Amino acid sequence: MSFADASLTALRVFREVAERGTLTAAATALGYTQSAVSRQIASLERAAGTPLLERRHDGVRLTPAGQVVVRRAAGVIDQLDATARELAGLPDERATVRLGWFASAGAALVPNALVALRRTHPAITVITREGSTPTLVRALRAGAVDLAVLASAPPYRPPDSETPALELRTLAERGLRVALPAGHPLARGDYVDVADLAGQRWIAGSGADQGMGVWPGLGERPRIAHTARDWLAKLQLVAAGCGVTTVPASLVTVVPAGVRILPVRGGPGEQRRILLARLPGPLPEAVAPVAAALRAAAVTLDAGSG
Structure with missing residues (x-):
């Protein structure tokens, strides 16, 4: 079997695995079982005559050959999708x-x-x-x-x-800031001293992003009161007086009412x-x-x- 015989399905599955980083995530995105994804990858590796993925405890990583395949596969898939759209009379997607x-x-x-x-x-x-x-x-x-x-x-x-x-x-490039309820004692000034962040109730990210939302380098284990993945949800929790969170300076212009965003003084700069x-x-x-x-x-x- 030569690589020219590789199926389009296998190429689509391989690109999904490369993008998602794990076989499980790719299977979920495609609506396949993990074993079906594994079979497609195995068939593609047989056609290539070399491993395309390095299996690791935290997911997969492309081998040099895998990088070549995913780069070429993207072009093939995009061209075939464009051809299908043209044959169906749908608008050109070149733009x-x-x-x-x-x-x-x-x-x-x-x-x-x-x-x-x-x-x-x-x-x-x-x-x-x-x-x-x-x-x-x-x-x-x-x-x-x-x-x-x-x-x-x-x-x-x-x-x-x-x-x-x-x-x-x-x-x-901007400094990280802290978002506080407008009625919070620390919200009265023009900045917050990093030492005053000790003992605060934090609204943090969820899952792998739990560290997002807590001021870096606190000299204590943070008290996490709430977790949320969405930035708007975090800020609404701040507005409700449920805790404080960190935000990039770019969010200053879109904060909801009842929230003050202030710079933090002291300690290393958090850019x-x-x-x-x-x-x-x-x-x-x-x-x-x-x-x-x-x-x-x-x-x-x-x-x-x-």
């Missing part, structure tokens, strides 16, 4: 750009960029999806998104160790970067205006949150 973004970027940055883009480039359709930074990096590698807005914290390591390295551009990431190579014609709109929106948002 469609797929954008991924991490949670808080969807509060203001991405919507503001899309509003501006509709005015300047109405023929471009942008399809967006939210995800964690690791998920979006895998989606870039798998060819499932064209651009991704990522979050980065010190020491600002590359988002992954794969080659070729992703092309990164810093959209903004956060917003990055725009893509695979290296020439920027596709339709992608360039989207990237430009995100850069412009980040400048405007940065000015408004100062």
Whole structure:
């Protein structure tokens, strides 16, 4: 069996595994059993004559051969999907750009960029999806998104160790802040001293993101009163007086009533970067205006949150 005999189904399954990072997550997304996904991957590896995935305790990682396959598979699948749409008489999607973004970027940055883009480039359709930074990096590698807005914290390591390295551009860099109920004693000033954060009730992220929402480097085990994945839910809990949480400065312009967002003084500076990431190579014609709109929106948002 040669690789030319690999099935389209196997290629789709392989791209999903590469994007999701685990066989289980890919099976759930596709509506398959995990054993069915394993069989498709095994058939593709037989056709390739070499392992395409490295199985690890925390999921899978693409081998060098797997990186080649997922890059080529993305092009094949996209071309076949475009052909199917053309045969069905559906609109041409050559001006469609797929954008991924991490949670808080969807509060203001991405919507503001899309509003501006509709005015300047109405023929471009942008399809967006939210995800964690690791998920979006895998989606870039798998060819499932064209651009991704990522979050980065010190020491600002590359988002992954794969080659070729992703092309990164810093959209903004601002200090992390703390969100407090408007009636909270610490909300009376213009800033919060880091020592005063001891003993506070925190509203943190859920699951693997539980550390998000708690001030980094606290000299104690944090008292987590509530967990929520959604930033708006966290801020509404703050407004209700249920606790405090951390927020990026970019959310200053979209906080609900009853919340004060203040900088924190003392201790190491807690800076956060917003990055725009893509695979290296020439920027596709339709992608360039989207990237430009995100850069412009980040400048405007940065000015408004100062």
